[in-house]
Amino acid sequence: MPADANLNTHALAQLERNHEALMALCLVLEEIAFALPSDVDRDACLRASQIMIPLLQQTHQVEERILFPDFDRNAGSHFAATLIERLKAEHRCDVLTCEEVSLTLKAMAERPDIPPEQAVRYMLQGFLESVRRHVLSEKLIIEALLVAEAEGREVLA
Template sequence: MKRAHRQKLQLCDALEKIADALPGVDRLHCLGTANAIVPLLRNIHQYEETIIFPAYEAALAGVNVNLASTRRLRAEHVEDECFAGEVTEILLAIGQSETVKNAEAVGFMLRGFFESVRRHIAFEREHVLPMIGIVDWS
């Protein structure tokens, strides 16, 4: 999980760097980032949904808690993957020398995506992982 979060945070940092540089971005960096987004998220989401979330739900079972959190996290995975597809399309276009017509809108889109991913990670670190015995983030 530490590695998964580190990889997602590195992706967020890369997207933030692109957003900050708009409209004069490194096109190769855009292409590389675009090609990494969807596969990275799909792999991590699959791991979370098959390993982490069931462990979290099992830990909560004895506490008699509503499992709305994991339902919401799973829904966020779907939303993130859809949003990742849109971000990928934009980054591929920029990487293939398409002019950035509205840098502010593209930056807003990128920031919306990576801030959502960062919030998801923060929730997992604060609520999910401690319940399954993962607490050391050093």
């Protein structure tokens, strides 16, 4: 999709699917964190480690190519650009953290000796809370765009 694509039904459906998959991933990560140290589901760790990076990157790509430009065009404020840059910076941080979490989960799936339980628990909980907050923020942006469009006004007007 081109960078200037509008937020349409197809893009909304794709974002919704990705957001649901990210929230489901958060539940899996939460279960892994609570199961530490003795009841680690190695299959769940491996599956999560394999899907999390592509899922997060695909979601970010749709957001940055469609959602953010549409928000910028329809916001009616110079603050939109600042907000978008902040969200893109969060995307970069999320990807780096996701890579670390993925490597940790892969190690937990492959070896019986897991890294320090408390450190892994904090890592997982920090990441999943960040993802949940990010998904909620972007759902609020989508809602604001849809309401503003229905009312024929700018988002931040």
